[in-house]
Amino acid sequence: xxxxxxxxxxxxxxxxxxxxxxxxxxxxxxxxxxxxxxxxxxxxxxxxxxxxxxxxxxxxxxxxxxxxxxxxxxxxxxxxxxxxxxxxxxxxxxxxxxxxxxxxxxxxxxxxxxxxxxxxxxxxxxxxxxxxxxxxxxxxxxxxxxxxxxxxxxxxxx
Amino acid sequence: xxxxxxxxxxxxxxxxxxxxxxxxxxxxxxxxxxxxxxxxxxxxxxxxxxxxxxxxxxxxxxxxxxxxxxxxxxxxxxxxxxxxxxxxxxxxxxxxxxxxxxxxxxxxxxxxxxxxxxxxxxxxxxxxxxxxxxxxxxxxxxxxxxxxxxxxxxxxxx
DNA sequence: AAAATTCATTCGCTAATCAAATCATATTTT
DNA sequence: AAAATATGATTTGATTAGCGAATGAATTTT
Numbered sequence: 001x002x003x004x005x006x007x008x009x010x011x012x013x014x015x016x017x018x019x020x021x022x023x024x025x026x027x028x029x030x031x032x033x034x035x036x037x038x039x040x041x042x043x044x045x046x047x048x049x050x051x052x053x054x055x056x057x058x059x060x061x062x063x064x065x066x067x068x069x070x071x072x073x074x075x076x077x078x079x080x081x082x083x084x085x086x087x088x089x090x091x092x093x094x095x096x097x098x099x100x101x102x103x104x105x106x107x108x109x110x111x112x113x114x115x116x117x118x119x120x121x122x123x124x125x126x127x128x129x130x131x132x133x134x135x136x137x138x139x140x141x142x143x144x145x146x147x148x149x150x151x152x153x154x155x156x157x158x
Numbered sequence: 159x160x161x162x163x164x165x166x167x168x169x170x171x172x173x174x175x176x177x178x179x180x181x182x183x184x185x186x187x188x189x190x191x192x193x194x195x196x197x198x199x200x201x202x203x204x205x206x207x208x209x210x211x212x213x214x215x216x217x218x219x220x221x222x223x224x225x226x227x228x229x230x231x232x233x234x235x236x237x238x239x240x241x242x243x244x245x246x247x248x249x250x251x252x253x254x255x256x257x258x259x260x261x262x263x264x265x266x267x268x269x270x271x272x273x274x275x276x277x278x279x280x281x282x283x284x285x286x287x288x289x290x291x292x293x294x295x296x297x298x299x300x301x302x303x304x305x306x307x308x309x310x311x312x313x314x315x316x
Numbered sequence: 317a318a319a320a321t322t323c324a325t326t327c328g329c330t331a332a333t334c335a336a337a338t339c340a341t342a343t344t345t346t
Numbered sequence: 347a348a349a350a351t352a353t354g355a356t357t358t359g360a361t362t363a364g365c366g367a368a369t370g371a372a373t374t375t376t
Contacts (some may be wrong), residue, residue: 009272014169014297016177063326124163223355246353
């Protein structure tokens with residue numbers, strides 16, 4: 001593998017690791033677990049969402065989404081309401097308390113990043129945006145082709 | 159928040175998400191879970207390690223490390239050996255089977271990324287490396303980061 | 317109207333994770 | 347040397363996450 005590829009991968013892992021650590025810290029600060037916090041953020045960002053959409057956006061199964069919403073509802077951070085026209089759907093929406101919790105626990109990673117990013121010269125901002133998008137596209141491309149292959153060639157399934 | 163900041167954050171999240179999906183796929187392919195795979199990689203990279211060090215590098219508690227090692231040992235992927243001079247410590251080392259599993263399950267994310275990255279024109283490679291390193295530095299600015307996983311081909315969890 | 321579909325939830329199960337307690341071995345103090 | 351302290355691994359007990367399959371309710375298609 002080429003040297004620069006290696007360097008990119010290391011940089012990428014450092015980014016991932018920083019994000020991960022941040023998520024844990026943040027979760028601890030709010031008293032929620034990371035997945036719960038993610039769901040709360042997703043719901044707050046969207047205004048209201050169905051469990052199905054929450055599952056899709058959070059990348060978990062529907063059953064898991066339901067149980068996470070359970071926890072949040074029990075803590076009074078979100079509400080459930082049956083759909084009006086389609087009564088199969090359930091609308092999950094943040095409560096005032098839920099919104100305040102998100103405000104009270106501003107994501108430190110995001111804050112640090114934003115501050116520093118906005119202080120960069122214009123050309124560097126542009127470069128970073130372009131590079132991040134490029135990398136994201138590259139990774140997503142791989143995820144799509146790779147998965148079907150891997151399911152077949154399982155190595156040591158029990 | 160500025161528009162470009164927002165765009166960067168979205169791109170970042172997309173990268174994160176791709177990585178998460180990749181971890182799950184990989185875990186499925188090997189029959190191991192992501193944390194188990196991480197531990198195996200850490201151990202293989204170090205040659206041999208104590209549970210305490212595994213815990214530190216994987217960023218989990220000692221108890222968790224023990225239970226993960228249990229799983230790997232049960233599958234014959236690592237061995238436990240009591241320390242010679244200090245019999246309190248336990249050395250965890252990969253077996254041949256463990257090493258082979260790592261070889262047989264190359265990280266698809268890494269592979270795809272590498273392939274695509276190496277196909278890029280020189281200037282773009284340079285740009286991406288610079289941008290990723292910049293972002294990593296920015297994110298790590300706040301937290302003191304031990305980043306123990308970096309040298310390993312870790313998959314990263316969510 | 318019957319069949320198929322769609323959504324949410326429940327159920328049974330496995331894994332991850334932590335904190336506290338426990339056990340064995342070293343090291344330090346008295 | 348004996349007692350106290352420290353260290354490392356493990357066990358125990360509990361919670362949370364997560365999945366797939368089954369269930370139930372409501373809607374759409376045939």
